[in-house]
Amino acid sequence: MVSETIIVARAVEVALGGNPVLQGVDLDVARGEIVAVTGPNGVGKSTLLRCLAGLRTADAGEIAVLGGPPRDEPAFWRDVAQAGDEPAWYPGLTVREHLELMGAVHSAPRMTVGAALAAFGLEPRADAAPFALSTGQRQRLTLAMTLLRPSRVLLLDEPERGLDTEFRERLAAILRDYAAGGGTVVMATHDPGLAEAVRSRRVVLADGRARSTV
Numbered sequence: 001m002v003s004e005t006i007i008v009a010r011a012v013e014v015a016l017g018g019n020p021v022l023q024g025v026d027l028d029v030a031r032g033e034i035v036a037v038t039g040p041n042g043v044g045k046s047t048l049l050r051c052l053a054g055l056r057t058a059d060a061g062e063i064a065v066l067g068g069p070p071r072d073e074p075a076f077w078r079d080v081a082q083a084g085d086e087p088a089w090y091p092g093l094t095v096r097e098h099l100e101l102m103g104a105v106h107s108a109p110r111m112t113v114g115a116a117l118a119a120f121g122l123e124p125r126a127d128a129a130p131f132a133l134s135t136g137q138r139q140r141l142t143l144a145m146t147l148l149r150p151s152r153v154l155l156l157d158e159p160e161r162g163l164d165t166e167f168r169e170r171l172a173a174i175l176r177d178y179a180a181g182g183g184t185v186v187m188a189t190h191d192p193g194l195a196e197a198v199r200s201r202r203v204v205l206a207d208g209r210a211r212s213t214v
């Protein structure tokens with residue numbers, strides 16, 4: 001079977017503050033694949049993810065996501081879900097209501113609010129405000145909102161942030177299910193255990209370039 005390529009990056013270059021960060025990154029990600037981008041602090045993982053999300057334009061090179069250049073526009077975000085920095089919370093809404101909001105604005109949510117609360121271990125805090133959650137619980141809510149909405153591509157920047165070991169394993173299973181259903185995942189991570197548990201292909205960023213390891 002010929003695999004469908006969902007993400008293509010060719011010779012991507014980005015300089016930040018006058019310093020070269022990405023210096024010719026090539027990346028191909030197939031439908032149903034999970035790619036874990038690793039590398040030391042400051043090597044450019046978040047920058048690469050932002051380029052794939054259309055939140056930053058590369059200085060040189062080409063990127064295609066789902067057949068076209070990534071754009072920070074509603075049509076693009078209908079197919080692409082992203083979790084990076086903590087989102088802006090609605091102070092008047094509870095955890096459950098944040099998930100209900102996601103379910104209400106997307107025509108075909110991937111799971112019910114009840115299923116999301118259960119999958120992300122948020123049932124005991126469903127009626128709390130996000131600001132009353134612990135760091136790890138807020139990260140669970142961020143991920144639950146990202147996974148509840150329909151998407152074909154997931155871009156995750158250090159999804160393990162703040163998560164305990166047990167939940168990291170549960171997250172790995174959630175991401176494997178997403179990919180098994182035809183979704184494509186690119187995540188930056190510092191957790192080799194998570195990268196292994198999702199059975200990802202490992203891409204190491206070094207010296208501004210990407211190198212596939214597994």
Ligand SMILES: Nc1ncnc2c1ncn2[C@@H]1O[C@H](COP(=O)(O)OP(=O)(O)OP(=O)(O)O)[C@@H](O)[C@H]1O
Nearest residue numbers: 016017021039040041042043044045046047048188
């Ligand atoms: N707005 C900016 N202006 C100048 N330099 C920046 C800016 N944002 C990031 N950088 C620099 O660009 C480089 C790449 O940053 P990036 O956040 O992509 O790294 P990262 O690999 O995701 O790091 P980490 O593992 O710490 O999250 C770093 O050296 C960082 O200091």
